[in-house]
Amino acid sequence: MFFDILPRVGLKPKDYILKFILPASVISLLLLILGITYFSGYTRLVVLFLPLLLMGSAIGYPYIELDSQRQKINERLHIFITKFGVLSITDLDRKELMHLLATEKEELGQLATESHKIFVLIKRWNQSLAESCRFLANRSPSSQFGDFLDRMAYSIDSGQELKEFLHGEQDIVMEDYGEFYKRAIYTLDTFKEMYVSAVTSVSFFVTFAIIAPFLLPYDFVTMVTVALLGFVLIEVLLVYAIKSRLPYDRLWHTGEKPTKIDLKLKKWLIISVIGTVLFTLFLLWGKFIGEIPQIMKIPYQIIFALGMSPLAIGGYFAQREENLVIRKEFNFPDFLRSLGDSVSAKGGGMTDSLEYLSSNDFGPLTKDLEGLYKRVSIRVNSQKAWRYFGYDTCSYMIQLFSEMFERCTFLGGNAGVAAHMIGKNFRKIINLRKAKYQSVSQFSGIMYGLAGGMALTLYASAGVANMVNGLYTSLDIPDTMISIVNIITPEDFSLIAYLIYGVLVIYSIVSGYLIKLMDGGHYQVSLMHFVIMLWVASIVGYIAEVMTGSLLGTSLPI
Known part of the structure; x- marks a missing residue:
C-alpha cells in the first residue's frame, strides 16, 4: 500500500x-x-x-x-558494522552501545537515525534488543540492513554473545558492502557511457545548428546559442544524476580547523588565482590595447589557455598531497595491527608502543605517527590526540577508524582484537577503492579525448559554414531569392566562434569537476584537469580552424 x-x-x-x-x-x-x-x-x-x-x-x-x-x-554500512563490532568488545551494555551509535550522526548518517530508533524501543518501550531489531528489520529501507538486524535478533534469542555475533558478521557485511560498491562502480561505468553518448550526440546537434540555417529559415546566432545552451544543460543534468547515484566515499578529512596541508593548498590556490588574473589581464592588454606584435599573433584560444594555465599550479600541489594521502591509507592497516599487537603484549602500554612504532618506517604516515606519539605522551587528552592524528593525515578513512580504535581502548576493549578487526575491514575498503580509481582514470582519458573531438567537430563545422557563406556571397543571387537564402555577417561568425570556444571551456570545467566527484578526492585537483582539457580543446580547435581554412580556402573572421 x-x-x-x-x-x-x-x-x-x-x-x-x-x-x-x-x-x-x-x-x-x-x-x-x-x-x-x-x-x-x-x-x-x-x-x-x-x-x-x-x-x-x-x-x-x-x-x-x-x-x-x-x-x-548501504553506503555507510561498512563503517557501521566496523564501529559496532569494535565497540561491542568493550564493557558497554547493549542500551548504552545503541545510544553511542545513535550519537555518531556525522560518521553513520542515516544509520545513526536507525540506531536511535532501536535505542528508543529499548529505553522507552521496554523492548529487548532482539525484539527491537526484529521490529525495525521489517521497516528498514535497506534490505541488507534489514537482513543484518534479523540475523542479530535470531542470534541474541539463541543465546549467542553480541560481540561473538558481530565478530562473525564482519566478513558477511563487508562482503555485502563490497557487492554494493562493485554495483556502484558498474553504475558509474554505465553513466560514463551515457555521458560520452550524450556529449557526442549534442556535439552533432550543435554541428547541425551551425549548418541548418543555410537550409531552413532560422537565425544563425539564435540556433547556435540554443544548441550550446542545451549542451550545457545536458552536462549539468548528467553531473547531477551521477552525483545522486555515487556512494559516499570521500578521501579528504572533515576536520573543524584547517591542517597545515590545508593551509598550504589554500596558499597555492590563492597564488594560482592571482597569477591567473594578472597573466590573463596582461595577455588581453597586450593583444587588444597595447598591441604587442608577439602577443597579437597568438590566436584567442591559446591566449585564453595561457591565461588559465597558472590554475594548474594549485591543482598540481593538491594532486601531489592527494597521492600522499592515498599512500598513507595503504600503510595505516599495517601500523594499526602492529600497534594493537604491541599494546596487547605489553598490557596496555599505548605510549611505549607508539614510541617504538614511530621510529619505524611507515612511508608518508611516519611523520604523522611522530606527531601522534608526542601528543599522547603529554597525557592531556588521548581522544583529541587521535582526532588530530586523523586530521593531520588528511584522510577521512584514517580519521574515522583511528577514532574507533581510540574509543574502544578508552572504554576498556582489547586493543589487539580491535586493531585486527579495523585493519582487516580497512584493507578491504582500500582494495575496493583501487577498482574505482582505475575506472575514474579511464574516464579521465575519455574526457580528454572528447575535448579534442568536440573541438575538431565544432570548428570544422564552423569552417564549412563559413565556406558555404562565402559561396553564397560570391553568387549573383536574384532579388526574389534573397529572402530565402541566409547569409551570415562576419560579426555573427565571430560571435559563433566565441560561443563554440565558450562551450569548450564550460565542458572542461564540468569534466574536471566530475572527475574529482567520481573519485572522492580534493576538488582543487579539478583545476589541473580543467587546464589540461582546456589546452587539448584549444590546440585541437586552433589546428582544426587552420586546416579547415587551408583546405576550404576560408578562415573564420576573428
Missing part, C-alpha cells in the same frame, strides 16, 4: 497530504488555468506539462525519499 511507505520515511498521512499533495494540487490547478487562458501553441503545451511534473513529484516523493535512505544506509 502507498500509505504504508509514509511511516518509513518519517511522514504521517495527514502531514503528507497537507505539505505535499495539497500545495501541489493548488499550484497545478493555477498553472492549468493560466495555460489555457493566456498561452497558445507550443508555449501552452510547456505550461500544461508543468502541473503533471509537479503532481508526479509530489506523489513520487515518498518513493524517492525511501530510495535515498536506502542509498545512505
